[in-house]
Amino acid sequence: MIERDETELPERILDEGADAPEREFEAGLRPQSLGDFVGQRALKDNLNVVIEAAKKREEPLEHVLLYGNPGLGKTTLANIIANELGAQIRVTSGPALERVGDLAAILSNLGKGDVLFIDEIHRMNRTIEEILYPAMEDYALDIIVGKGPTARTLRLNLERFTIIGATTRLSLLSSPLRDRFGMTYHLNFYEHEDVGKIIERSAKILGIDAEPGAVRLLSERSRRTPRIANRLLKRVRDFAQVRADGQITRPVAEDALAMLNVDAHGLDDVDRRLLLTIIEKFQGGPVGLSTLAASTQEEIDTIEDVYEPFLLQLGFLTRTPRGRVATDLAYRHLGFDAPNRESL
Ligand SMILES: Nc1ncnc2c1ncn2[C@@H]1O[C@H](COP(=O)(O)OP(=O)(O)O)[C@@H](O)[C@H]1O
Ligand SMILES: [Mg+2]
Known part of the structure; x- marks a missing residue:
């Protein structure tokens, strides 16, 4: 069993929650035009049109959902x-939208053609x-005015605007909401x-001198994710200094990267702990998500x-109706022999 000692945990590379300095760091690296946005070719062509x-x-542009x-x-x-x-x-x-009034106030203040970006739109409450x-x-x-039998609805006209919604979980969006987006992009x-290009671009902006071989290595270990690429670049820059x-x-x-415990696939301690737990404590699974x-x-x-998304993408993990299963690839990656499993 692997013990977890909070005091010894290195700063987590994958953590989603960007704190204030990190948000500032990210904002500085954010491309401003479609031309500077690396990769996602089909999506860009489409948006351009x-x-x-x-x-x-x-x-105004039709409402856009990004997931x-x-x-x-997405924010970029x-x-x-x-x-x-x-x-x-x-x-x-x-x-952030806690009361109906919060959203009503924002909407009525939008000007013609304005964009309202609603991040984590799947976490909006139903009444709102x-x-x-x-x-x-x-x-x-x-707007409902009055109460009880005398209540009536007042309709206020708004300017024509565009909503851009972003979500990590399309399945958590209600279908009436989903249907109101004219375009959905994944x-x-x-x-x-492309990750290599993003690293090169960021290195240039930050004035970092990085060899092509180093850029390639970082791009292979960034979980195919720009935010992680930028984070790794920053950490490696500190190390180099x-x-x-x-x-x-x-x-x-x-x-x-060795010091950060980022392995050849870009997996960190938490990824490995997840896989090891499935393998060692649950004989490779299936194990339910909440148990895990x-x-x-x-x-x-x-x-x-x-x-999970990246482990699935790598083929280290599969989802079954009875839970998560570590694949033979995962066993081998962690130095185990692949198990004998007939029943899966
Ligand atoms: N296609 C891209 N080209 C260049 N940089 C990118 C690209 N996509 C994301 N980034 C960078 O990665 C970081 C995270 O992007 P962000 O838009 O905040 O992701 P999300 O909102 O999907 O979590 C930002 O610093 C951004 O500059
Ligand atoms: Mg975002």
Whole structure:
């Protein structure tokens, strides 16, 4: 069994929650135009067309829903869309909208053509969500005035605006809400080559000297995710400044990644602990998500949103109706013999 000592845990590379300095760091690296947004070719081509068309017609863009794993560029893309439209952007999030009045106030203050970005839109509560339906469909706000038998609905007209919603979990969105988005785009994990381009771009902005071999190594270990690529670059830069003369050579990058316990696939301690738990405590699974969360002391949501997608993508984990299963690939990656399993 693996003991977890909070005091010795290294700063987590995968953690979703970006704190204030990190958000600032990320904002500095955020591409501002579609042309600077690396990868996601099909999505970009598509967006280019609809944005141009909306501008030509001088109409607001249809509502856009972006979904994909954390760190793949949803927030970045929302800002880029607003930029490309030459529109003002207002930013809020599902959990931040606590009262119906909060959303009503934001909506009634939107100007013509403005963009309202709602991050984590799957976490918006239902009563608030219902305000959005007529707002998205008819640009109207239905307000109930009075109580009981004399209550009546007042309809207020709104300017024509665009909502961009972002979510990591499309399945948690109600279908009436989903249906009101004219366009839904899925952000995929990036090709290693594109991650390499993102690292090069960030290194240039930050004035970091990184050898091509080092860039390649980092891009292979970044879980095909831009946010992680930028984080690793930052950590490796610190390491290079302290241990080398600031230049990120391939050996420096290798040493830094070894110190961070990031392995050849980009897995970190938590990933390995998840897989080891399934293998050692549950004979490879299947094990239910909540049991797995309890045994690893990770949050269910964090496992599902942050860790699991990449492990599934690598083929280290599969989902079955009875729970999560560690695959033969995972056994081998962790240095075990593949188990004898006939029944799966
Ligand atoms: N396609 C891309 N090209 C360049 N940088 C990107 C790209 N996608 C994301 N990034 C960078 O990765 C970081 C995380 O992106 P973000 O938009 O915040 O992800 P999300 O909102 O999906 O969690 C940002 O610093 C951003 O600059
Ligand atoms: Mg975001």
